[in-house]
Amino acid sequence: MRKLIKPNYKAFIIACIAIVAILFATYSFNIGYAIKIDNQVVGIVNNKNDVANLKKDINEKLEAKLDRNVDIPQNITYERVFKIGEEILSKDKMITKIEESIDFSIEAYILTIDGKDFAVLGNKEQIEDLLNNIKLKYINKEVIDINEIGFVEDIEIKKAYVNSNMIQNIEEVKSRIEIPLKQVKTYEIKKGDTIWDIAMKHEIDTREIERLNPNINIDNIQIGQAINLTFPRSVLNVRIIKEHQYEEKIPYETTYEESSELYEDDVKVKIRGKEGKKEVISEIVYINGIEENRQIINEKILEEPKTEVFLKGTKERPETLAYGNFMPPSRGKLTSRFGPRWGRTHTGIDIGVPIGTPNKAADGGKVIFAGWKGSYGELVIIDHENGYQTYYGHNSVIKVKEGELVYRGQVIALSGATGRVTGPNLHFEVRKNGQPVDPLKFIKY
Ligand SMILES: [Zn+2]
Incomplete structure (x- = not known):
């Protein structure tokens, strides 16, 4: 009996080892790795090597494809699982599947106008070009010495990560910026203004001025009168500040001197007045090419004006002396x-x-x-x-x-x-x- 037991024991050991080895092999053979995005399983891969640095690989792949920085906010993890009966994915297939399942954000630039998001574009240069082109419209060849050019509105370009479908079309953004908004403002009539000049300068016609000013006779405007005008405005408005040097006339004053040589109510010019001349340097603010306001920086008198002097008669007027004009001799x-x-x-x-x-x-x-x-x-x-x-x-x-x-x-x-x-x-x-x-x-x- 003993003789029989010994070899059986050996065989038993060998059999045991063999069984353990088979079980281990079977177990190992059936282990896979489940890939999870924020705890949701997306698929199973065979190899642990396939799952290391998966997020980094996807990130790099997306960045190469989209040519911009990409941000993946989700967690990508893995877990050991039995893979019996499960579909096993290759590394490439897994990457594609993750790509389809993740909600990644891409680098974008947001144009804000007066603190409000106005447009989302893929790159900063696009926005900068757009803004520069708007400014260029108001720079003509004659305008050389611009002190400052900018926008009336506060502009900011912010970097952000957004969902790829939020990126807007540049042409669409451009047309939204260019939509004219009519803005009515009052304008004060200055010396020398005519309704025609004002209409030309503000690119509106005189009938529009008439419509906007029902209480004003536009054929008889007065200096200092405030009239309503529409000003061309859009979402973005270009402000140019420029220094101007020009000559301006200085009006002359008028004084009276009494003269006993002349009869009462008679007036005669003693010295003809003459306008003077001055050189003026002004800082003029233009909005969309139209003068908004003007501030005088310096004035140099080139020629003093000459005061006009009138003689006013004091000599008692004989009742029967003609005044030189007629009253109606009779009513009828x-x-x-x-x-x-x-x-x-x-x-x-x-x-x-x-x-x-x-x-x-x-x-x-x-x-x-x-x-x-x-x-x-x-x-x-x-x-x-x-x-x-x-x-x-x-x-x-x-x-x-x-x-x-x-x-x-x-x-x-x-x-x-x-x-x-x-x-x-x-x-x-x-x-x-x-x-x-x-x-x-x-x-x-
Ligand atoms: Zn008659």
């Missing part, structure tokens, strides 16, 4: 004008008035005729002793005598229908150096 309706009438020239105007209406001297002067004169009927002629004479015809009653001095507004006669008339009226005539001229040049009816 204009019934006939100066000029050709019935084949001849009507040398004055006719004012239809009832008989007995007072006719007044149109200006001071001396009566040089008072009496009947052919077709004028009862006539008064006043010589104003300044080259002008006035005629008052068809009177019923004459109140003055030849040689009498009369004052402006004095009743010289009562109206009537004497002489060549079709009804009662005042024939009023003005003669300049003996020649009849149209009275309506001096008085209105």
Whole structure:
């Protein structure tokens, strides 16, 4: 029996070793590695070597493919598992599968305008080019000495990691920036401005100005008046600050001196005024090429202006002295004008008035005729002793005598229908150096 046991024991040991070896081999053969993304299994690989540095490999692969930095926020881990009955993936297939499953972020640049995210683009140069091109639109060849060029808005370019589908198309971003936004602002009328100039400068038409300013007569604008204008604005607006040197006129002042040589109310120029000249250096701020404001930095007077001096009369004025302009001799309706009438020239105007209406001297002067004169009927002629004479015809009653001095507004006669008339009226005539001229040049009816 003993003899039999010994070899059996040996064989048993060998058998045991063999079994253990087979079991171990079987076990080892059936071990795989489950790859997990944030604890979610994505697949199983055979080899431990296949899973070391997996995240780094994927990162490098994505960066090479996208040509930019990539960030993978998820954890990629592995775990030993029995692989019996499971599908085993090659390393390459595993990498592709992970790539499809992960939610990676890519490096991008965000353009912020006044603190708000406006656009997300793949690279910084694209944004910088875009901004530079907007600025270039407002730099023309004449503008050389720009002090400063920038945007009205605060601009920032921020680096960020974003989901790849958030990257925007450069053309789309460009068109969003260029959308014109109409902004209404008030503009103060400056000396020398015309509505046409303002409209041209602000690229709007005069009808638009009219529409924006219903309370303003655009044909009669005044210095200092505030009018509404639309200013071309977009999401981004270019501000250029520039120094300008130019010449400007200096207006002259006006003073009065009293003169006892002249009658009261008479004014005469003693010294003609003359505008001066100055050299001005201003800092001008332009927004989108349109002047926004101007600050004077330096002024140098090239030529002083010359004050205009007027003489103002103080000598007491004789009541009957002509002022040199006419008042209407009578209130009434204009019934006939100066000029050709019935084949001849009507040398004055006719004012239809009832008989007995007072006719007044149109200006001071001396009566040089008072009496009947052919077709004028009862006539008064006043010589104003300044080259002008006035005629008052068809009177019923004459109140003055030849040689009498009369004052402006004095009743010289009562109206009537004497002489060549079709009804009662005042024939009023003005003669300049003996020649009849149209009275309506001096008085209105
Ligand atoms: Zn007449």
